[in-house]
Amino acid sequence: MPTNTQNPTRGPLAGIKVVEFAGIGPGPFCGMLLADMGAEVTLLERAGGTFASQLFGGGRKAVANRGKKSLCIDLKHPEAKALVFKLIEGADVLIEGFRPGVMERLGFGPDECLARNPRLIYGRMTGWGQTGPLAPRAGHDANYAAIAGVLDTGRRHGGAPWAPPTLVGDMGGGGLMLAWGIACALIETQRSGKGQVIDAAMCEGAAVLAHGLFNLEALGEWKGQCAIDSSAPFYDVYQCADGEWISVCPLEPQFYKTFVERLNLVGDPDFSGKQYDTTTWPAMKDRLTAIFKAQPRAHWTALFDDTDDCVWPVLSMTDAPAHPHNIAREAFADVAGVLQPTPAPRLSRTPGTIQSPPPLLGEHSRERLAALGLSSEEIERLATAGVVSDPVVL
Structure with a gap:
């Protein structure tokens, strides 16, 4: 440095x-x-x-x-x-x-x-x-x-x-x-x-x-059922087993598809619906919360390290310079x-x-x-x- x-x-x-x-x-x-x-x-x-x-x-x-x-x-x-x-x-x-x-x-x-x-x-x-x-x-x-x-x-x-x-x-x-x-x-x-x-x-x-965000408000898409307001399970942060956090943002369908595959969730009932079907989001979020909580952050960082699934660790100001x-x-x-x-x-x-x-x-x-x-x-x-x-x- x-x-x-x-x-x-x-x-x-x-x-x-x-x-x-x-x-x-x-x-x-x-x-x-x-x-x-x-x-x-x-x-x-x-x-x-x-x-x-x-x-x-x-x-x-x-x-x-x-x-x-x-x-x-x-x-x-x-x-x-x-x-x-x-x-x-x-x-x-x-x-x-x-x-x-x-x-x-x-x-x-x-x-x-x-x-x-x-x-x-x-x-x-x-x-x-x-x-x-x-x-x-x-x-x-x-x-x-x-x-x-x-x-x-x-x-x-x-x-x-x-x-x-x-x-x-x-x-x-x-x-x-x-x-x-x-x-x-x-x-x-x-x-x-x-x-x-x-x-x-x-x-x-x-x-x-x-x-x-004013653009989304004008479209009636802001708050509660918006992909980027933390309502969506695929645009949020999750705590890991060691207390650290991971950011999860596979918004695009192609990224979301491989994200689900990496987590071995293909065919899972909670993830069988359409990505943007908001009625399924609460159950999906509960599942992802439990999944990410089961392993330390280093595990998830390594799992998604070679993908475009938009999953990255939440670094502190102390850790960021060393990335x-x-x-x-x-x-x-x-x-x-x-x-x-x-x-x-x-x-x-x-x-x-x-x-x-x-x-x-x-x-x-x-x-x-x-x-x-x-x-x-x-x-x-x-x-x-x-x-x-x-x-x-x-």
Whole structure:
């Protein structure tokens, strides 16, 4: 497994300069995606860190900050504003994830920034969007997915609605959508020479991720008798004898046919009906539950290892990096002692890379200011005055 993915290859966003106001969740994830693809991301952090650094750990453990340069700066200090605007004037993209109105109160709203840099792509990441009755309200991933109608789709067999934490609203519906919007806006800017503001709302992004489920809802095929909502016996997870789990998904008739054959269920009364006859599903599920419970996961993994029956082990985050496929693809890497996913997707000519480990708080404060043309004496004065701070290990 690779321990260092840094290389001299320039990604597709090489030369793009990003200013990211430190936040939590989707905003940092968006910045990470851009950094992975070669962008130069300057992270504006405050002394003491943020709630994100308390929750996920700061410094080298903050995976979402990999590849970024940390400038620790007091945004409320009178002398900070000119420094931040100088960064923004030379930037292509700005990312912020505060509630609506906060950036305006800080003096860095879209109007002020675009007046100084008309080509700037101003990315705004919120849960509810910049407008609407919920815009000023607080929320978290499950809340955004709930209002989008997506959390309800996470029910298993009529149980309580739920979904994998932070994936639907924060990361997929939020950070990923904002990165997509930024990529689109960067292309448009090449034609128009003008920047624009991106209003990325996690609740709306979550709904877009679930477009296929809304498709099934329109057809009257969602919930209770749907092949992919955990109702079908051939699209579910089953516990094995050792307490581990196996995922079973032979949706297509040809895969289902060989799946039944491998389990020696051809001719079995419970499996003699048609695959999509929902009246037989409860009995089939009971049988499969008992069958998979009779042997450890390794037995089932070996049994289906050479088939297209779509039966695969449910791996933990500890086990996944050691899977032969993930090793062959170098899908995970150890960066500064933290095991983490490598950049995706893969580009053939200008692939992404982890440019550097996550920075310590303020690790690049002096470097970033020097890049703006400030003298060492001026930088020292700003540090002494508390406008900027030197590296801190959280």
